[in-house]
Amino acid sequence: MEQEKAPDIKNPKALLFSLCFVLMFSVMNGTMFNIAIPDIAVAFDLLPSQVSWVMTGYIMIYSVGALIYGKLADTVAFKTLITFGLTVFTVGSLVGFIAPNYGFVLMARIIQAIGGSMIPAIAFLAPIRYFPKERGKVLGIISSVMAFASGIGPILGGTIAGLLDWQYLFLSSALIIVTLPLLRKNIPDEDTSNLKLDYFGASLVASTIVTLLMGITLSNPFSLIASLLFAIFAYIRMRLAKEPFIPPHLFENRNYVVAILTGFISVSCLFGLMFTVPILLRDVYELSTLQIGLVMFPGAMSAALIGRKGGSLVDQKGSRVIFAMSLFLLMSGLFIVSSTVGINPVLFSFMLVFPMMCFPLVQASGADILANILKNNETGVGMGVFNLLNFVSGALSGAIIGKILDVFRPDEAWNILALSGSSSVYSNVFLICSLFILIGLIFFKLLFSDTETKAPY
Template identity: 70%
Template sequence: MSDQKVEIRNPKALLFSLCFVLMFSVMNGTMFNIAIPDIAEAFDLMPSEVSWVMTGYIMVYAVGALVYGKLTDSISLKTLITFGLLVFSVGSLLGFVAPNYAVVLIARMIQAIGGSMIPAIAFIAPIRYYPNERGKVLGIIASVMAFASGIGPILGGMIAGFLSWQFLFLTSALIVVTLPFLRANLPDEKTEWVKIDYLGGGLVAGFIVSSLMGITLEQVWSFGVAIVLLVLVILRMKWARHPFIPPHLFKNSRYGVTLMVSFIAVACLFGLMFSVPIMLRDVYSLTTLQIGIAMFPGAMSAALIGRKGGKLVDQKGSRTIFLVSLLLLLAGFLIVSTTVGTHPVILSVSLIFPMLCFPLVQASGADILANILSKSETGVGMGVFNLLNFVSGALSGALVGKALDLYRPEHPINPLGISGSGSVYSNVFIIFMTLILIGFVLFKTLHKENSIQEAESS
């Protein structure tokens, strides 16, 4: 796209529409977690079969987020969002009337093809259209994602409980009502068709899918395929004239270390969101609705802190806020680890501390990357950022799930923790705390060194 400054008619209306559509997109993923047992019962499916409702969706969604990110560098956001929302709505309506499980899966894949456009554009739009308030807008976007992740299971449980799981698809289809508002407020930008490395994109997609299959389905052969495809991706990046992912992105050490530490932080946050519902059922025997209520304060705190945190990114600098958010996240995991086994209300309050860090980490990390990337590479650079977010969620969920299956200690590592059935969860949160500490040290050390080098060279 052209580097010329773009004017938008109504910035507030555009931001509201983006947040609304993003909330529906994120909830669409979390709502279906609740409905998986109902879908399995409806079609008499084994757990391995019904898991494709989520696994297949995640795979297509992850690939799509990267592809759409690449396309935003050449195609107008108005065109992309129109295509994405229409496709998503078609998939939602198809799922609502699906007569069998095969059609349900097809509907979910179509949803993912359209819906994966949303996070790509949600992170590109603040960078492109709100340059003077980028941190604040990114904070709002991240807080909406965190809030939707928390409220999705509650809403999904209510819809599936009072109506049926089919109505989750119908609820998702309502996202199309935002299209007129988005089209009215998005600027008319010229589409600059450029040559796209389809072979390189296909290799990247194959690597992502095979990696996610290995992670989520525990298929060893998938990792072998992923390694082969990764080698081919690297060779293609070196040999292609216009590679799908420019290799010099990863030669920038600031970009690389920010991606790596952000990946660690988001993986730990997704691991928290994955393990807490299981813990509340396992340790406290709470119902689905009670689990949602227990997690609601944390989700609400994330929603409330997002805008303020985004302003701080603009005022104090993204690097400073990123480091502070890592320290807060570290302390939050320690608090949760210590309160596992206490009264559910105490645990619910303790969850606020790590969950409110979600928008801070996302907003400051995205702003750091936006400062590093050139305008012509913002789309693909942020696409890789979104891709790693999805991969981190799949990886942390698989690893935590395996740990819960195999590891049942009687006493926690945390000397302040409570012994009993919650010990394994306390230990998981201590491990997350340790990973965040490692990430903090890496970022503070490597980013500082880069800053010094740049100062000396300027």
């Protein structure tokens, strides 16, 4: 495939650094607040179901926003989107820092999500637009930053909340604004095309996602039914609108559908791993929050270190080969973790390296596959759907695994190599995830065509 000409960038290294810096802040903002939820509940005398909206509300707005920003990125200049997003995010952070009551905390998180959801959309689109010759390597770096930030976030959040107070998590998030001058200086000037956004179609898609996430996180069947109805209306609108919010022909390309579904399976299992491990370490090993962060730290570091090399392999060997390889490694890593649950926590920490190092490989190769498939003028919305499914997968895997841990406590592990006892349920969860990755790998190998070409529309 002929490489597209990259726009003139004054300082590519500075642009990449600022993109990674702003992405790290965004990802840590989510994981840091997981640590702060108990403190917020105590501060405002809240029930668990009430304080959970600090995360639930953020995820709902963030996931929808990532799709909308992706759509806007096809026609609106990146400088405009970045300036708007970072400014709004910073305003939300400052509102949270001075929040006098829980209502203001929720409002702050929603404002943060409205601005912050710009970041993953731009972070995955910028390498495609500005670094076409090193796209795989840059996507690998971006993905490794995401994985590292996910691991370091709880440690940093616990330290800030412990030494100062949970409000200072908002203040630390506001520091993201320091990257704006550097980003604006290094992003090329671009024109904003005539923007024709299908607002009705966008509202139907947003309603579908919000009700789906509410149904998943709150176990509300009425929300799930409403989500199905909204999805039907969104599909009808997609077919009837002259310029639909999501072009229906995206889903007529088999390679695109196979890639996003396989990515959804793999990211669900990765998020499921990161959701389950802290619970496992508290339940089985009785570790403190700081100790949990330290156990997960080697895995986060391995992901950070492997990202650049893995991204370079995408450029050298092709995204299809690396994606299949990363699925095989992830399947093997989850099986290793399933087999070693209950052993010494220091040794278990190093077992976590095997699946966690696959995070940047899966993300970078998956994003590069989509970049090869999508037309240039629809990369934004196509990658927006990819980002949307990533966030939905996190909510879905967390809700399902949470329910399993609530009601299913077997005494025997299904994995014959694993220890039985209190750790059996965790071993079984990781074994199931490993089998799902195997199914995804087979699905990808059988249905994804050998040629990586742009979609024919």
